Structure formats: C-alpha cells, structure tokens
Amino acid sequence: MTPAARLSAAIEVIAIIENQRIPAANALKEWGVAHRFAGSGDRAAIAGLVYDVLRRRSSSAWLMGEDTPRARVLGMLKLERGFDAERIALLCDGARFAPEPLSEAERAALRSRTLDDAPAAVAGDYPEWLDAELATAFGDARKDEAAAMARRAPLDLRVNTLRGQLAKALASLRHLGAAATPWSPLGLRIVLDADARSPGIQAEPDFLKGVVEVQDEGSQLAALFTGAKPGEQVIDLCAGAGGKTLALAAMMEGRGRLIATDRDKRQLAPIHERLSRAGVHNADVRTPKEGDPLAGLAGQSDLVVIDAPCTGTGTWRRNPDAKWRMRRGALEQRVKDQAEVLDRAAALVKPGGRIAYITCSVLPQENGEQIRAFVARHPNFETISPTKVIEPLGERAVAFQQAAMLSEDGLLMTPRRTGTDGFFVSVLKRPQ
Template sequence: MTPAARLSAAIDLIAAIDAQRIPAAKALKEWGTAHRYAGSGDRAAIAGLVWDVLRRRASSAFVMDADTPRARVLGMLKLERGLDTEAVAALCDGGRFAPEPLTDAERAALTTRTLEGAPPHVAGDYPEWLDDQLAALFGDQRVAEAAAMASRAPLDLRVNTLKGKRDKVAASLKHLGATETPWSPLGLRIELGADARNPGIQAEQDFIKGAVEVQDEGSQLAALLSGAKPGEQVIDLCAGAGGKTLALAAMMQGKGRLIATDSDKRQLAPIHERLSRAGVHNAEVRAPKGDADPLADIKGSADLVLVDAPCTGTGTWRRNPDAKWRMRPGALEIRLKDQAEVLARAARLVKPGGRIAYVTCSVLPAENVEQVRAFVAAHPDFTPTPPAELAAALWDKADAFLAATWPTPEGLLLTPRRTRTDGFFISVLKRKA
C-alpha cells in the first residue's frame, strides 16, 4: 500500500470507530481480517496513524476547525507527525486509493491555525470533565503533562534476576535497539517510531527462557519501591496477570512466601505459565471460589501487601489512547469505592510493623493522595513513608529520581513528562509495630 492509501484507510477506520463506538483495537483487527492483502508493515503503519489520531483527537480537530474523521487525521499529521501543508497535500492528491485533495479551508487551517487560545483540555487532549482533577494537581503545567501522556510509549522490559543479568540480556537484545532504562536497575527500553511495529519479543530466546518480561519502567519501580525482601510473607492482592508478582518474586530471590490472588479469577489465568517460565518456586496462586475468602487463613501476619489497585488507568493513556475518550465520570466513582475496599482488606492482612504498598496507574488526585489520606484517617496505625525514604531504594539515583517525580507526603507520582514512564502513584504505608 502507498502512504496515501494507508492514510485513506486510517480515515475510514476513524469513521468506523466513531459510528460503531467500538474500541480501536477491535476496529483494527476487523479491518485486518477484511483486508488480508495488506502486509504487516501496512497494518502497523495504519495502526500507528489511528492511534496517533486518538492521542491528538481534540487538538487535531481544533487546528482544523472541524471535528470529522478526515479533519482529525489531517490535524494529527500537522501536530504529531510534523508535516507541513505541502507534505499533507502530496498525500491527499485524489489519486487511486488516496484521500481527496485538500480544500481551500483545509489548506488555510493547516497553514495558519495553531493551538494558541485552545482550552487546556483541548491543547492537552483529555476529556473536559477531568480538567478540575488535573488542574488541582498540575496547575498551569497540566497541558504539558497531558501532552506527554499522549505521546507514543516505548517498549520497556524487565530483566528477571532469577534467570539473567541486565548487561547480558542487553547485549543479547542489542539487535532490537535495547538500551538501559534511566531509573530501574532491571529495565531495558526499545524506542519505537511512529510507524514502527512492536518487535516480536515473545519470539526471543531471552523471553522464552524467562530472562525478560514486558513491563513499563514505572511498574518496575512500583515493585522496587515496595521493598519486598527475601524471607518475607508477601501478598499481591490484585495480581491480575502477574506482572508485579513476577517482579516481587525476583526481589525475594526465591526465599519466603509469596501469595498471588485477585477478586476476578479470570484475570489470573496467564499467571501460572508466567511463573513457571520465570523460574518462580516460592509463589502460590489463590483464586477465589464462590464467596469463600482465599486468604481466610491469613490474619494480620503479612510483612507486605501489594495493592495494585483497580483504577481509571489515566497513567496508561500513552498505550491506550482511545480509553480516555470512552471514560465517563461514573467510572471514577466506581474505582474510588473499589480502592477503598481493597485497602481496608489489605489492612486486615498486615502484621504490626508490616506495610501496604498502594499503587495505581493513574495521575488523578482522587485515586492517589486523597485515597491515601482517607485510608490513614480511618486507620491511624498506618503512616505513609516519606518520599525521600521511598526514593532511597534506588541507591545512587535516589536524589535525581526524587527530583524528577511529583512528591507529596502521601507518596510519589511518576508521569511520562517527568520520569518518561507511564503515570504511576506509589505509596508505602507502614503499620505501627
């Protein structure tokens, strides 16, 4: 397919997503099934265009002064891809499979319009109803912070120290462009261009043998800052597919007791194979059965309970750009209730002197500092660990890391703009001995 044909396909896909109100991933999959002649490179390029349009949905419509699929695609080419008017016009020449030529209004918009004067939620590409939350946290910096959350994320990997060492795995994956992450001592990063396909990491021997896992650096840091130690009793209360469970297991070096559970046993399905591949032998998976509590035998005895809390996922907008436009205020209310409940459950499991590591992949204050404040008010025997003490877990990088984060008395906030990770909030709450 020519670049112009790919552009036409992207416009059609955006129109289908609008009309059918379906997730972008589903629309792309259905398009690929219906257009089997398109090669993998074509599908990757078209997907890149679609995701970039969704990342810049509001700002692209603003600069084009029109909110249509075509206008958003053209605006994205200007804002995200940096194409000038003539470059866009060359793609839209009206030839076979190409978009129709630019109208006078489109050419004028591409040439003269900017984001100057755009409201913050438009310039930052986020739903207007979230502006109060982001303004309360970031103030005048919210547009810059939100714009960073709209950029494409790299592919981050975590080296499993039960199976390998970072320098050796980095050398093995050098052909993929893997370099060390700036903060995590276990991380590797593969930068991805606008049209780049995700490398087939699952086909690499390092992955097959369990020496490396896909995990954003922010998620790696959340596990590291929990301070899990060999010999401890650790519970991953919202384990899901097990990403942080695996990280905790490596930190524990196969010593101690690690329990992974989740309120939704379907989320646990992949964890068994992942634990086996990673060489983890001190973990047990407890899936809920009916109304029975899978942790009924554990009362106030855990050294650490990790709460990777259900949240709105605002910190992962780089990877799920269409999710922000489908999000509704009611979803936040539900998540706040879920978080309070799981924190209260965690409190019952922690022994005196033990701790809760509360983690969200959200940047919203309501899910982070406000949730921690409410928990501490209801459980005065718990105290948040000071940010400087948390950051000390990164040894020689502690001061620089702390300066890059958004610290509060309740915990640390990581953002794509500041730490080049997904948005994560980490609070470690210690119970009085």
C-alpha cells in the same frame, strides 16, 4: 500499500470507530478482515496512524476547525508527525486509493493555525470533564502533562534476575535497539518509530527463557519501591496477570512466601505460565472460589501489595482509546473499589508490616486523597516518607526525587516528569 492508501485506510477506520462506537482494536480488526490484501506492515502502519489520531483527537479537530475523521487525521499529521502542509498535500492528491486533495480551508489551517490559544483540555487532548481533576493534580502544567500522556510510549522490558543479568540481556537484545532505562536498575527500553511494528519480543530467546518480561519502567519502579525482601511473607492482593508478582518474586530471590490473588479469577489466567517461565518457585496463586482465599492470614504479612483497580489515566499513551471512553461514573466506582481493597489489606498486615498502594492513575481522588482517607479510617497506619521509599534507586534517587512529584501521601511518576507511564506509589506502615 502506498503511504497515501494507508492514510485513506486510517480515515476509514476512524469513521468506523465513530459510527459504530467500538474500541479501536475492534475497528482495526474489522477493517483487516475486509481488506485481506493488506500485509502486516500495512496493518501496523495504519494502526499507528489510528492510535496517533486518538492520542490527538481534540487538538487535531480544533486545529482544522472541523471534527471529522478526515480532519482529525490531517491535524494529527501536523501535530504528531510534524508534517507541513506541502507534505500532507502530496499524500492527499486524489489519485487512486489516496485521500481527496486538500481544500483551501484545509491548506490554510495546516499552514497558519496553532494550539496557542486552545483550551487546556483541547491542547492536552483529554475529556473536558476531567479538567478540574487534572488542574488539582498539576495546576497550570496540566496541558503539558496531558500532552506528554498523548505521545507514543516506548517498549520497556524488565530483566528477571532469577534467570539472567542486565548486561547480558542488553547485549543479546541490542539488535532491537535496546538500551538501559534511566531509572530502573533492571530496565531495558526500545524506542519505536511512528510506523514501526512492535518487535517480536515473545519470539526472542531471552523472553522464552524467562530472562526478560514486558513491563513499563514505571511499573518496575513501583514494584521496587514496595521494598519486598527475601524471607518475608508478601501478599499481592490484586495480582491480575502477574506483572508485579514476577518482579516481587525476583526481589525476594526465591526465599519467603509470596501469595498472589485477585478478586477476578479471569485476570489470573496467564499468571501460572508466566511464573513457570520466570523460574518462580515460592509463589502460591490463590484463585477465588467459595469463601476467602486469604482466610487465616489476618495479621501475618510483612507486606501487602495493592496494584489497585483504577481508571488507568496514567497509561493513556499506551491506550489512547480508553481516555475518550472514560466516564465520571467509572472514577467514582474505582474510588470505592480502592477504599475496599485498602481496608482488606489493613487486616492482613502484622505489626511492623507494610502496605504498598499503587495505581496507574494521575488523579488525586485515586491517589493522595485515597491515602488520607485510609489513614483517617486506620490511624494505626502511617505513611513512610517517599524519600525513604525511593532509596533502592541508590545514586539515582536524588535525580528521581527532583523529577517525580513527592508529597506526604506518596510519589507520582508521569510521562512528562519521569518518562514512564503515570504511577502513584504510597507505602504505609503499621507500627509495632
């Protein structure tokens, strides 16, 4: 397919999403089934265009002065891809499979309009109802913070020290453009171009041998900041597919007891194969059945890790479709879920033990406000200073402290500040 034909396909897919109100992944699959002639490279390029449109949905429509699939695609080409009006006009020449030629109004918008006077929710490309929440989190910087969450994310990997070493993994994955991450001492990063297909990491020998796992650098740091140590009893209370469970196991060096569980047993399905590939032998996966899978463990754990259910606002750059599908009721439900899981964790921690509370959200209700409410309910817990929490970064800790947002309640990473997904981390201790 020509670049122009791919552009037409992207407009068609955006229309499917709009008209059928279905997730982007479903719309792309539906289009691919109906257009089997499109090769894998074509499908990857079209998906890249579609997701870039979703990242810049509001700003693109505002720039063009019209909210249609075509307008969003044209506006995205200027805002996200950096195309000027002349380059866009060459793609939209009306030839076979190409979009119709630009109108005079479209040319004028592409040449002269900017986002300088756009409202924050438009320039930052987020739902307007979230403006107050983001203003509480970031103040006047919310537009820039949200804009950073609208950019394409790199592919990050974590080196599993139970199977390999950073230097060797870096050398073996150099052909994919891998480089060390700026913060995580075990991270590798592969930056992807706009039209690039994601590299086949799962076919790489290092992945098959369990040397590397796909994990955003922010998630790696969140696991590191839990301070899990060899010989401890650690509970991963919301283990899901096991990303942080694997990181915790490596930190524990195979010593101690690691218990992984989740309220939703379907989320745990991939964890067994991942633990086996990673060489983890001290993990006990407890699937919820009848009764409490953690019965008898009250007051016994050194560390309880909560990778809390949340709105996922910090992962918008990886899942831009989600921000437009998010509703206020979902935030309210997540806040209730988080309070419940924090209270469950409190009962599991022994004197001197810790709770590490983690969200992939930037919203205050899920982060600092949640921690303050927990301490009010459980005055026998106290928050550990974030400057203490980030000490495992060693010499990088000073620069990280300047980049991240630290408060009495915890620390917040964002794409704009730390180049990671948005993650909040708070570590609380139950005194002896």
